[in-house]
Amino acid sequence: MLKLIKNATVHDPKYIGVKDIMIDSQSIIAIEDNIECDHSFVEMIDATGQLAVPGFIDSLVHITGGGGEGGFTTRTPEVNLTDLTKAGITTLVGALGTDAVSRTLTNLIAKTKELNELGLSCYFYSGSYHLPATTLTASVQSDIMLIEECIGVGEVAIADHRGSQLSYNELARLASDSRVGGMLSGKSGIVSIHVGDGPENLKVINEVVDNTDIPITQFLPTHMNRNQALFDAGINYVARGGYIDLTTSTTPEFLKEGELKCSRALKQVIDKEANLSHITFSSDGHASLPSFDESGNLAQLEIGKETSLFDEIRDAVLIEDIELEKALAVITSNPADILKMKRKGRLKVGYDADIVLLDKERLVIESVFSRGRTMILSGEVKCQGKFEQGVTR
Structure with a gap:
């Protein structure tokens, strides 16, 4: 499923404004002022009041x-x-x-x-x-x-x-x-x-x-x-x-x-x-x-x-x-x-979807996406190693 991060204050790491970010299974496919889409095929993530920065x-x-x-x-x-x-x-x-x-x-x-x-x-x-x-x-x-x-x-x-x-x-x-x-x-x-x-x-x-x-x-x-x-x-x-x-x-x-x-x-x-x-x-x-x-x-x-x-x-x-x-x-x-890491370190179309969402005022980590995979969402761990304590098998 595609993911659409809405209304994020985006740092590339340079500031580029309030944007929507569309990501597929691995990559950033669009960064625009307002992305409209069929919500039935897209996971929506409201990032109002949050900063989107590179992983x-x-x-x-x-x-x-x-x-x-x-x-x-x-x-x-x-x-x-x-x-x-x-x-x-x-x-x-x-x-x-x-x-x-x-x-x-x-x-x-x-x-x-x-x-x-x-x-x-x-x-x-x-x-x-x-x-x-x-x-x-x-x-x-x-x-x-x-x-x-x-x-x-x-x-x-x-x-x-x-x-x-x-x-x-x-x-x-x-x-x-x-x-x-x-x-x-x-x-x-x-x-x-x-x-x-x-x-x-x-x-x-x-x-x-x-x-x-x-x-x-x-x-x-x-x-x-x-x-x-x-x-x-x-x-x-x-x-x-x-x-x-x-x-x-x-x-x-x-x-x-x-x-x-x-x-x-x-x-x-x-x-x-x-x-x-x-x-x-x-x-x-x-x-x-x-x-x-x-x-x-x-x-x-x-x-x-x-x-x-x-x-x-x-x-x-x-x-x-x-x-x-x-x-x-x-x-x-x-x-x-x-380190010559291709597709890393910036939020750009075609780059890996490595994104961290931060609370804008407190600068604390809210959500983490790595190569498009949701690792943490709104402070809740979504992905763990197989043998980490508390993991659901």
């Missing part, structure tokens, strides 16, 4: 769980469908992290396929924190080229005691492999880089950019709001033409220690007149959020939350007074462009 893109989620830095009892669980849809996320990228032994790429691709079958658009990164890169085929290049859902490699750890302490030659070789795989398959071939709190921060990436022909846009360093010094280095990196990603999941302890809240970091980006189109947010959902003491021992562990992604957008608008379209861009059009 959110989360470029880093540990969909098969993460953690383990404190032993086997600290391994975080797999993500559920509703962890994502309740957060307005319709497109995401899964990744491994510290643990690439008990967490495997075969499990990662199986979870990716599960989320796609449930109606989301899920991709994954080959590799993990460590080198040599873990792959499904002979190499990162062939993983990206031959596996449809694989769009890059990561998250590769630098400036972190848990990483492989890779040299710039090793990173250059990995980035070249990923870049060629992307070129041959029409994908981004992006290298997602986990940046720790080590003093060298972006040094190894800058060495690759300075000493090779690999463009700076081949890298997407994340966790760049970890502290002010790293964030400032990120702003300089953006000035060189690079992309940076800010992590929305945090803890009160991290913020006390100097981590920048994403909404405030976005305000700094705008005040510094940095290139906003080169900035993205990701949740780092279902990752462990570990704190270590001075000896490198685990002191505390929490879990990343996908809901933090939109929470920070909401705070950016309501607390930091950032224009809605600028705030939305970092979780819609920007990641879609950087």
Whole structure:
């Protein structure tokens, strides 16, 4: 059945006015001032007083769980469908992290396929924190080229005691492999880089950019709001033409220690007149959020939350007074462009029907549609994973 969303205030993410949106089984087929149709063949959704915005893109989620830095009892669980849809996320990228032994790429691709079958658009990164890169085929290049859902490699750890302490030659070789795989398959071939709190921060990436022909846009360093010094280095990196990603999941302890809240970091980006189109947010959902003491021992562990992604957008608008379209861009059009996700990140005819309806005044999620499928309607979950608690079989 066709769906017709009536009287929505539409942000593309740019504001385009009060419109009706017609969607079929997967795509947006019309956005007009007033669409008339035979109601007997169309599901009508009244969006008066609501904002229609693109479904959110989360470029880093540990969909098969993460953690383990404190032993086997600290391994975080797999993500559920509703962890994502309740957060307005319709497109995401899964990744491994510290643990690439008990967490495997075969499990990662199986979870990716599960989320796609449930109606989301899920991709994954080959590799993990460590080198040599873990792959499904002979190499990162062939993983990206031959596996449809694989769009890059990561998250590769630098400036972190848990990483492989890779040299710039090793990173250059990995980035070249990923870049060629992307070129041959029409994908981004992006290298997602986990940046720790080590003093060298972006040094190894800058060495690759300075000493090779690999463009700076081949890298997407994340966790760049970890502290002010790293964030400032990120702003300089953006000035060189690079992309940076800010992590929305945090803890009160991290913020006390100097981590920048994403909404405030976005305000700094705008005040510094940095290139906003080169900035993205990701949740780092279902990752462990570990704190270590001075000896490198685990002191505390929490879990990343996908809901933090939109929470920070909401705070950016309501607390930091950032224009809605600028705030939305970092979780819609920007990641879609950087990761070369076709038909994603915007509300346009011919694009996938990934739509979130927000209460206009409170900026809370009311309804979520992913590739035309109703995930949440007026606050009620309509689609769950097969084994989620309370699911009707």
